[in-house]
Amino acid sequence: MPSIFAYQSSEVDWCESNFQHSELVAEFYNTFSNIPFFIFGPLMMYLMHPYAQKRSCSIYVFCILFMVIGLFSMYFHMTLSFLGQLLDEISILWLLASGYSIWLPRCYFPAFLRENRSQFTRLVFITTVVSTFLSFLRPTINAYVLNVIALHIVYIVFQEYRKTSNKEFCHVIEVSILLWASAFTSWVSDRVFCSFWQRIHFFYLHSIWHLLISVTFPYGMVTMALLDARYELPDKTLKVHYWPWDTWPVGLPYVEISSDNKKC
Numbered sequence: 001m002p003s004i005f006a007y008q009s010s011e012v013d014w015c016e017s018n019f020q021h022s023e024l025v026a027e028f029y030n031t032f033s034n035i036p037f038f039i040f041g042p043l044m045m046y047l048m049h050p051y052a053q054k055r056s057c058s059i060y061v062f063c064i065l066f067m068v069i070g071l072f073s074m075y076f077h078m079t080l081s082f083l084g085q086l087l088d089e090i091s092i093l094w095l096l097a098s099g100y101s102i103w104l105p106r107c108y109f110p111a112f113l114r115e116n117r118s119q120f121t122r123l124v125f126i127t128t129v130v131s132t133f134l135s136f137l138r139p140t141i142n143a144y145v146l147n148v149i150a151l152h153i154v155y156i157v158f159q160e161y162r163k164t165s166n167k168e169f170c171h172v173i174e175v176s177i178l179l180w181a182s183a184f185t186s187w188v189s190d191r192v193f194c195s196f197w198q199r200i201h202f203f204y205l206h207s208i209w210h211l212l213i214s215v216t217f218p219y220g221m222v223t224m225a226l227l228d229a230r231y232e233l234p235d236k237t238l239k240v241h242y243w244p245w246d247t248w249p250v251g252l253p254y255v256e257i258s259s260d261n262k263k264c
Contacts (some may be wrong), residue, residue: 003082004081004082004083005079005081005083006081006082007026007079007080007081008026008079008080008081009080009081009082009083010076010080010081010082010084010085010139011082011139011140012080012085012139012140012143013080014027014030014077014190014191014194014206015190015191015194015197015198015203015205015206016028016029016030016203016204016206016207017198017203018080024078025077025078026077026078026079026080027077027078027080027206029203029204029207030077030206030207030210031074031077031078032074033206033207033208033210033211034070034071034073034074034077034210034214035070036070036210036211036214036215037066037067037069037070037071037073037210037214037217038067038070038071039214040066040214040215040217040218040252041063041064041066041067041070041217042063042067043218043243043252044063044066044217044218044221044252044254045059045060045063045064047218047243047252047254048063048221048225048254048255050256050257051225051238051254051255051256051257054236054257054258055225055228055232055233055257056102058098058101058102059102059221061098062095062098062099062102062221065091065094065095065098066095066217068091069088069091069092069095070214072084072087072088072091073088073210075087075088076088082139085139085142086135086136086139086142089135089139089142089143089146090132090135092146093128093131093132093135093146093149094128094132096146096149096150096153097124097125097127097128099153099220099224100124101117101120101121101124101125102224102228103224103225103227103228104120104156105156105160105227105228105230105231105232106120106231107231108156110123147184147187150180150184154177154180156227157173157176157177157223157224157227158173158177160173160227160230161173161174164230168240169226172219172222172223172226172240172253173223175219176216176219176220176222176223179212179213179215179216179219180212180213180216180220182212183208183209183212183213183216184209186205186206186208186209186212187205187206187209189205190205190206190209218252218253218254219253221254222240222253222254222255225238225255226238226240226255229257233257236257236258237257237258238255238256238257239255239256239257240253240254240255241253241254241255241256242254
């Protein structure tokens with residue numbers, strides 16, 4: 001058992017050269033490129049607080065899980081340990097599961113659940129627990145399975161994009177998918193074309209994945225919140241704002257919702 005804590009005990013190793021900048025940090029850039037997770041997570045908790053009060057306090061859990069991913073990813077890339085790999089991948093699995101539970105429209109639920117969100121949440125929880133244990137069996141394929149789940153979410157968002165004429169909603173979806181596609185391309189390129197990147201001494205694609213996916217997080221949250229509102233809050237108005245100011249050409253999106261009586 002102690003071997004799972006050992007440096008480089010994971011079968012997964014990314015393209016960045018190991019221990020180039022520190023004897024304690026296996027992958028320097030892959031480790032510290034996770035810092036934005038600790039910035040955007042708390043910031044989105046603050047920005048989405050009015051929405052969470054009126055829709056679901058589970059939003060806070062979603063943001064906390066995002067920060068946990070950053071923590072475990074730092075640990076994994078610092079040590080390349082088997083334990084770090086599993087913690088990183090399992091935290092991503094639970095983040096995706098929480099997103100499904102909170103925001104997936106009822107029309108996409110399995111038919112036997114009859115659009116019952118409580119039962120759907122239980123099903124997602126049981127499936128995630130089982131998947132957590134299964135992740136120990138073939139750890140090398142875990143990342144690919146997680147990306148398949150992400151692709152399913154992208155597919156649902158694309159289906160909803162085709163149904164809407166709301167320009168604001170369309171813009172958020174377009175930016176979200178562009179960011180995710182760029183991040184995913186960086187991830188795949190680092191895995192598949194590592195020998196090429198090593199030949200030209202460019203080892204930073206997985207670091208770029210971390211940076212892009214951390215920016216994708218707020219856009220993804222807002223996309224799912226707007227999608228959810230179409231089905232769950234048809235009588236409410238959601239307004240997209242951008243931090244720090246709406247007038248800036250770039251910023252982090254968040255939503256505000258018309259008031260009701262729900263409180264955390």
